[in-house]
Amino acid sequence: MLPAAQASLEIFMKPLLTRLVRLLPLFLLVSALQPALAQTPKELKTRPGVAVVMVSLVNARADCSVNPGPVVLPTVQQKPANGNVIMQIVISDVGASGNCPARKMPAIAMAYAPRKDFTGVDTVAIEIDTDNRATLLSYRITVSADAQPL
Numbered sequence: 446m447l448p449a450a451q452a453s454l455e456i457f458m459k460p461l462l463t464r465l466v467r468l469l470p471l472f473l474l475v476s477a478l479q480p481a482l483a484q485t486p487k488e489l490k491t492r493p494g495v496a497v498v499m500v501s502l503v504n505a506r507a508d509c510s511v512n513p514g515p516v517v518l519p520t521v522q523q524k525p526a527n528g529n530v531i532m533q534i535v536i537s538d539v540g541a542s543g544n545c546p547a548r549k550m551p552a553i554a555m556a557y558a559p560r561k562d563f564t565g566v567d568t569v570a571i572e573i574d575t576d577n578r579a580t581l582l583s584y585r586i587t588v589s590a591d592a593q594p595l
Contacts, residue, residue: 485583486568486584486585487499487582487583487584488585488586488587489557489584489586489587490586490588490589490592490593491559491587491588491592492588492590493559493560493561493562493563493588493589493590494558494559494560495559496556496557496558496559497557497586498535498554498555499530499555499556499557499569499571500519500554500555500582501537501553501554501555502517502519502552502553502554502555503516503537503539503550503552503553504516505539505542505545507545509544509545509548511548511549511550512550513550513551513552516552517573517575518553519572519573520571520572520573520574521569521571522570522571522572522581523568523570523583525567525568525569525586526567526568527559527563527567527588528558528559528560528563529558530555530556530557530558531555531556531558532553532555533553534551534552534554535552535553535554536549536550536551536552537549537550537551537552537554557569557584557586559586559588563588564588565588565589566585566587566588567586567588568583568584568585568586569583569584569586570582570583570584571584
């Protein structure tokens with residue numbers, strides 16, 4: 446590069462970089478305040494009036510006991526138009542990990558229960574906020590008389 450071109454480039458770039466460095470904290474703050482991003486909706490199928498489990502939450506303890514640790518309760522961000530979101534305590538299979546064998550433990554299950562007369566597509570969004578990190582789970586649920594649950 447020619448010395449004159451390099452000098453003019455430096456004159457142009459220095460103020461631009463200075464402005465960018467000053468705006469960086471603002472950019473980081475704004476990006477941290479953004480709502481949780483939803484993943485592609487998970488597809489579920491069920492029949493009218495038959496509930497389908499969307500997510501099962503369990504916190505296995507490191508001491509291998511069957512008593513679960515605390516679980517943050519999810520928040521329904523988008524209610525279904527043609528059914529209800531229900532929460533139930535269920536027994537869940539927990540795989541072996543570390544020194545702990547596979548075992549069964551209580552868990553919190555979130556399920557969608559469509560109206561008995563509804564057929565069609567419904568949507569639900571559930572937010573789980575742990576350690577100041579929000580995860581948005583989206584579901585697209587097809588309700589039909591001939592549906593085979595997934």
